[in-house]
Amino acid sequence: MNYITGGVVEAARLVVTGDPEVLHATWVSLSCTLASVSLASAIAIPWGAWLGLFRPRGYRAQVFLLRLGMSMPTVLVGLLVFGLLSRQGPLGGLDLLYTRTAIVTGEVLLAIPLMASLAHGLLAGLDRQVVETALTLGASRPAAMVRILGEVRPGLVSIVLASFGRCFTELGVAVTVGGNIRLYTRTLASTIQLELGRGELARALAPGLILLAAAAGAAVAVQLLSREDRR
């Protein structure tokens, strides 16, 4: 199809000439994703790790919830956050609907189950003896968890990158609670949808290629990190 070659040329032109709309959308996608992934990591990694290492009360129910959340459609999360932040909703007074903070809120909710689930899987698969040893060395449970997390850093990096991928490329939240407002909450993914609706297929491909480049960058990062770990 000639629109693909045309799209690649157009994408290169938009990036090289520093098209303000594309640059801004890239910035919105990147900043929201970094904020979401950081916040979600702080909550989800300890949560998932704790579940995997110590099987606390309510273990099965929590694991089930996380697995459910992991495959939640992004539009459904968007709809729930919309209900929360809309003026008629419980947090309506904060006036956060159609802001980047709203996008971050939704993305955190997308990332937490994914990251906690993967962290749980990573640590539940550890040799029990590692856990027992850490505990018998006199460490408290939280201290043992921090120590063990330090040991599985490469695995954690993959988890962070997986959630980065989910947040960076998602569309449901960005459109439903971000509103796709030009030069404000428009992300790369919502730009694609918009340009497609306008019939500008080549312009739609440009942000797609930036997303692809970011995904490639993330994949390379994982490879480099895992190679370093093997040494």
Place this chain on the structure above:
Amino acid sequence: MNTPACKALLAVVLALLATGCGPKVPERVRLVTTTSTDDSGLSTFLLEPFQEETGIQVQVVAVGSGQALELGRRGDADLVLVHARKNEDEFVAQGWGIERRDIMWNDFLVAGPKSDPAAVRGLASPAEAFGKIKASGATFVSRGDESGTHVREKAIWAEAGGPPTGPGYIDAGQGMGPCLLLANQRQAYILADRGTWLAYASRVGLDVLVEGDPALRNPYGIILVNPEKHPDVNASGARKLRDWLVSPAGQARIGAFQIGGQVLFHPAATGT
């Protein structure tokens, strides 16, 4: 997890959150409108001089007409600009919106295969054309998504004695662009809005067969969200924007917007 990295990360997060929730310096008006005005590029073109003149930042959220009115009902919009006359009147009658004004109109057209098997080319009345499409058994693509265009499509079919029931009637359930591509694939007839048609015309092998009838006009109304129902809305900003849009300057700007040398939206504001 080493501490410098954590600190750096924390600093980044705080900086990002600050950009999100920092002090809101410029006055903001949230205009909720339909995808047709935003997809065509009209909203960006139209609002530029207003934003420069007043310093008010207009945030455009583009959704379907139904959702636009719902956002107004919930107080999540300051101003709505839609094309769904019956629903607009209901919105005002129920007290959610005030002071509905006509602002502009654009039009629909009937497109179809160049071979025109139903022989509708040049007919004036869309209902007559739909009747002939039905009688000939030709394929027709329906939006099927309760959009403003679909509502109009159904009204024309009702006038033509109801839509065809056979396999020739394709209920697509998609946006205008994808439906045009589908109609092209199946060499079908379709009702399209002029803006999307112009954007896709070069990519589909269909012709405009019926256009220009008053029954194909698509009027847009602009409505202020009632500040008595939602005290938090920016009522004064919304009024300023509305007043500018219906003023001679705003109306001239609407008429100046063209795609491929064609005027898409025709100014329609009348005096108060």
